[in-house]
Amino acid sequence: MLLVELHDLEKSYGSVPALRKLTLGIPKGALFGLLGPNGSGKSTTLRILCTLLEPDSGTVTVAGENALTNPRSIRNKIGYVAQEVAIDKILTGRELLQLHGDLYHLRRDYRDRRIQEMVDRLDMTTWIDRRSGSYSGGMKRRLDLACGLLHEPELLVLDEPTVGLDIESRSKVWSLLRELHNEGTTILLSSHYLEEIDALSDQMAIIDSGEVIANGSPSELKEELGNNRVTLKVQEFSNQVEGEKVRELIQGLKGLNDVVINRAQGFSLNFFADDSETLSILRSHLIEAGYGIFLLSESRPSLDDVYLKATGKTLMDAELEVSSKRDFKKEAKQSMR
């Protein structure tokens, strides 16, 4: 049973399309990961789902209700933890939670009981009554999570919840999400960290340029690729020109598929090989052409390979490509009401 259904969502910022006919279903009880590079449309999708943005076209349904016509009802069902931790530095953590409880119209005794549950559960006892301006990034994120969970939402939506967190804080957030998932909460989590989605989610979708390019469980998506992924380096530090020459040389070989240059890994080449025989032929071919082999390794397919197969580039390369074009000032304005 699907708790969330997004159908044919389209959204543009001026002339720049952010979502192109995006369609997605999130099963009830799932920990659903939304993976994609920065600027791929993840945050826009979540902001539309949380009624902060209106799509140009398409439909959004949460628990059978139309989010575009009944936004207030949907807001009751959703707990949203935004990418930027927006807290009032002057308030203490407890005061912020009280404010949240009041904005969700919780009865005072119930609100205070829930706050205490959150404080205990998220290990906030020692600092919750301090002003939040003095909190570390991890503390702010835990407080933000507590705000999102306070009113017992049916769906918890988290936009890049571990960006900028230290390892310990990230581990705490992961543990909490796993616990919530085990308790039956439906969680929608966006991230551009492969390992985060791989480690946490039981269902996922990959978004690229505002479209869903792959959808399923992480293991299914990886299994669909079948063969092992091969990484080839002809020398320790290569460059674009050499990478392209080697690709040209090997991509016609029988049994070798989806050869791409991985800039993020020092212009190594990534591809899938049908069998070990193919790799032997590859070795001979390279040596005949005068190339050495610094590294030739096989590994089971990862989510990066799923992304690579669908887009022809690695997630890291997509990040690098996007980061040079991003206008953070413009993005900040887009997120302002």
Next chain:
Amino acid sequence: MNTLLSSSSSLNKEDSSTYQFVQEVFALTKRLFLQLIRRPSTLIAGVLQPLIWLILFGALFANAPADFLPGGMEYGRFLGAGIIVFTAFSGALNAGLPVMFDREFGFLNRLLVAPLQSRSSIVVSSVIYISTISLLQCFAIMTAAFFLGYGWPGEGGVLLVLLTLLILIFAVTALSLGLAFILPGHIELIAVIFVANLPLLFASTALVPISFMPTWLGWLAAINPLTFAIEPIRAAYSSSIGLGSVLIQAPYGDITGYECLLILTALTIGLFLFVRPLLNRKLI
């Protein structure tokens, strides 16, 4: 282990929509007052600046010729009304700043994802907050003026001062909140506040009467909303002048105290009607 998420029960929520609205307004107003208590510098500055004006201008014109002011009024008493209105005006003009900062820092989004009974609670809480602190600041200035020997409103005068100030504060708050949603950031909002603040003060009857001004400035002062707030308050300080009396001898005609209040009220309603579609577009 506690269960974090159980089925959401309506028993845990307030069910009356009126109560929910009051709960929202109370919570949002409480937040603004907590900010004020813990960061009182803006409140203090809001009292200090007009107080300095009151003392300096009072001293500057202390030896002005006796016929300089209508009815031979003492300058300090004349100035008091202007400074009180200036205090309320400056305070209310800043009403949009907290909202602008909430927009910029993403806190407004936090409010907008909550199932508010009405998003006008965000505006109402701002109006309550600004009205309260502006009135507090005005009261502080009135008290200071009293101790400087500039008098105290006559019988019923305090009510007239309160009423006039509230109308003005509502008008300027509406304008400032509207600007906070139109302008792209706090720099632009502060720029508008800077540009509007002093010229509007000087082009009013806060510091000198219309009769003392060159014709063009007299015209400006006679259409300046601040003048329509200053003169009723000045009348409240003068026991011999009532609201039915002519308070402004404008180049285009005489205006009584009642007409001043009527114009101010119309301006306030007009501004709210003007700003409302904008707030609706941003908040609903």
